[in-house]
Every structure is written in C-alpha cells, then in structure tokens.
Amino acid sequence: MTTLDIELLGAMRELAAAQLPSDTSIHSGRPLRRFALELHVPDERHQELEAELQAAATAEGPHLRGSEGRWRVLDGWSKVSTGRRREICIYRMEVQEVQEVQEVQEAEVPDLVDQPFLARTAERVMANSRALAELLEELHARGVLDEGRSLAIAAAATPRPLTREEARELSRTDRLSH
Numbered sequence: 001m002t003t004l005d006i007e008l009l010g011a012m013r014e015l016a017a018a019q020l021p022s023d024t025s026i027h028s029g030r031p032l033r034r035f036a037l038e039l040h041v042p043d044e045r046h047q048e049l050e051a052e053l054q055a056a057a058t059a060e061g062p063h064l065r066g067s068e069g070r071w072r073v074l075d076g077w078s079k080v081s082t083g084r085r086r087e088i089c090i091y092r093m094e095v096q097e098v099q100e101v102q103e104v105q106e107a108e109v110p111d112l113v114d115q116p117f118l119a120r121t122a123e124r125v126m127a128n129s130r131a132l133a134e135l136l137e138e139l140h141a142r143g144v145l146d147e148g149r150s151l152a153i154a155a156a157a158t159p160r161p162l163t164r165e166e167a168r169e170l171s172r173t174d175r176l177s178h
Contacts, residue, residue, distance in 0.1 A: 005067035071095040
C-alpha cells in the first residue's frame with residue numbers, strides 16, 4: 001500500500017492507494033502506473049465528486065492533478081453509501097497515470113510523422129540505385145560504354161561523403177534515455 005497526493009473537491013488529498021499492474025502507453029510504449037483508490041466523501045459533496053470523476057474519465061480530460069503528474073479515472077468506479085455512517089459515501093475507483101501529450105510530441109511524434117514518407121522515399125532511392133547499376137552493367141556488357149565511362153557514371157551516382165558538420169548533426173540527439 002502506498003499513498004498518492006491527488007487534487008479532489010478543490011484540495012490536495014493524500015489517498016491510500018494499492019498498486020495495480022501497469023498499462024502500456026499507446027503513444028510511446030512506456031508503462032503507465034495504475035492504482036486502486038478508496039475515498040470517503042460526505043453525502044452533500046458526492047454530486048460534486050461524481051462530476052469531477054466523470055470529467056477525469058474522458059480521454060481528453062481534465063484529468064486529476066497530483067503531486068506526481070496527472071491521473072485519468074478509469075471507467076467503472078463504484079459508490080457505496082452503506083457503512084456505519086450513512087452520511088458518508090465510499091467511492092472505489094482506479095486511476096491511471098496520464099502521459100503528457102507534450103512529452104510524446106517532443107520525444108517521438110516528429111519522428112513518427114515523417115516516418116512513412118521517409119521509408120517510402122528510401123525505398124525509391126534504393127530501387128533507382130539498383131536500376132542504374134544494372135543499366136550501367138548492361139550498357140558496358142553490350143559495348144555501348146567503355147570501362148572508363150562506366151566507372152565515371154557510377155562515381156557520379158555515388159553520394160558525396162558527409163561533411164564533418166553534417167555527420168555531427170546526424171548523430172545529435174535532444175534527449176538521452178536513462
């Protein structure tokens with residue numbers, strides 16, 4: 001059992017929490033923490049809490065703020081009002097860590113946005129390179145191009161070496177994983 005600090009009903013509250021198996025982010029593949037919580041709320045505030053939980057259960061939020069990030073309420077919380085004190089409602093629910101969209105746009109989205117286009121462009125370049133090499137071989141084999149001219153055309157089709165600055169830029173990274 002651990003505790004989570006989560007803002008509910010206008011105040012930061014320290015709640016007992018039982019850790020559940022993590023879920024995987026569809027955006028980054030990293031594990032997202034999940035917890036089961038139990039809240040005791042005065043009956044006169046249960047509608048206000050219901051509204052907060054309903055809003056925090058949507059994918060877009062607003063999610064619950066906590067000292068360790070934001071938390072999405074998972075669907076299916078329960079409310080029990082039968083206890084020793086009927087004026088107290090007991091809520092049982094699960095929350096899951098929310099991965100900030102900014103965290104995913106900075107880390108992976110730029111790479112993912114251009115990935116299909118870049119992969120397709122690379123396929124085309126490789127296909128054109130193979131076609132050119134075969135064409136040069138065929139022209140040389142049929143005597144249309146002599147050895148020197150064939151080598152000159154092949155050299156012209158070879159990309160130039162990277163400059164030191166280009167090589168450095170290709171190996172640069174904005175974020176390092178721990």
